[in-house]
Amino acid sequence: MRLGLSTPIVVQVPGIASPWEAAAGPGELTRIATAADELGFDHLTCSDHVGVPAAAAEVRGATYWDPLATLSYLAAHTTRIRLATSVLVLGYHHPLALAKSYGTLDRLSGGRVVLGVGVGSLAEEFALLGAAWEDRGALADAALSRLRGAWGRREVEGLVLDPHATATTVPIWVGGRTRRSLRRALALGTGWIPFGLRADEITAMLATVTLPDGFDVVLSPGVALDPQGNEKDSLRRLAALRAAGATHLTCAVRASGADHYCDQLAALRDLVDRHLR
Structure with a gap:
């Protein structure tokens, strides 16, 4: 089971983000990403929102750094950790534009891109971008097929x-x-x-399908863990996700600042290595 980082600062969801993140910038972000890289974390993440409706900000948060700019910056400050979008909303982007932009990032980073993608759930944001809301599921499937067909190829659809x-x-x-x-x-x-699913709900859903070899199940505790302050609770939450079928964990930790965040990541890495290998 691989351990990943739900990158702080770049996404600030109420109840998960710590107060210090609001004033943090590239220096703190670089310090944390570098620490995760050196600790052997599998991936770090960045989300995709252009604008969040004010009425939804209390639940979803309002701070979302642009994923392409952010992951490109972090690619230059790390050497091994994978760069994951979590997630790109397919309806907001042309699939060939994604193949070009994130393909460029993949080349710059030495093949470290992971494409997390989704259908999207904010009608107001679709309207802002002039994207089709009603048929977004079918359109996302078509876009994903085109993106897969274009990825890593020099000539695509005559271009x-x-x-x-x-x-x-x-x-x-x-x-x-x-x-x-x-x-x-x-x-x-x-x-x-x-x-937004409980571990038992995930277990039940996975039980209805046959997973192919190598298929990734990427789960998150949904809360900021405190491995130094409450190791037992952190272990309980992570063990429940492993039992639910996780192959990858994407975690955030509770911290009072960037240095403390790095210390918490080291404690989390140690906890997983000792108990969940």
């Missing part, structure tokens, strides 16, 4: 896309909280990133 990704395959983690999202992940992706 030259250069530079392009380092390989013609890429990890694609499909987000969602429904059985349909799981079916989409099995049909068009290499992994599933459910959100």
Whole structure:
């Protein structure tokens, strides 16, 4: 089971983000990403929202750094950790534009891109971007198929896309909280990133399908862990996710600042290595 980082600062969800993150910037972000890289974390994440409705900000948060800019910056400050979008909303982007932009990032980072993708759930944001809301599921499936067909290829649909990704395959983690999202992940992706589901709900959904070899199940505790202050609780939450079928964990930790955050990451790494290998 691989351990990943739900990157702080770049996404600030109420109840998970710590107060110090609001004033943090590139220096703190670099320090934390570098620490995760050196500790052997598998991946770090960044989400995709252009604008969050004010009425939803209390629950979803209002701070979302642009994923392409952020992951490109972090690629230059890390050497091994994978760079995961969690998630790109497919309806907001042309699939060939994604193949070009994130393919360029893949080349710059030495093949470290993971594409987390989703259908989207904010009608107001779709309207802001002039994206189709009603048929977003079917359109997302079509876009994902085109993206997979274009990834890592120089010539696509009569057009030259250069530079392009380092390989013609890429990890694609499909987000969602429904059985349909799981079916989409099995049909068009290499992994599933459910959100807003309890461990028992995830277990029940996974029991209805046959997972192919190498299929990733990427789960998150949904809270900021405190491995130094409450190791028992952190272990309980992570063990429940492993029992639910997790192959990858994406975690945030509770901290009073960037230095403390790095210390917490080290404690989390140690906890997983001691008990969940």
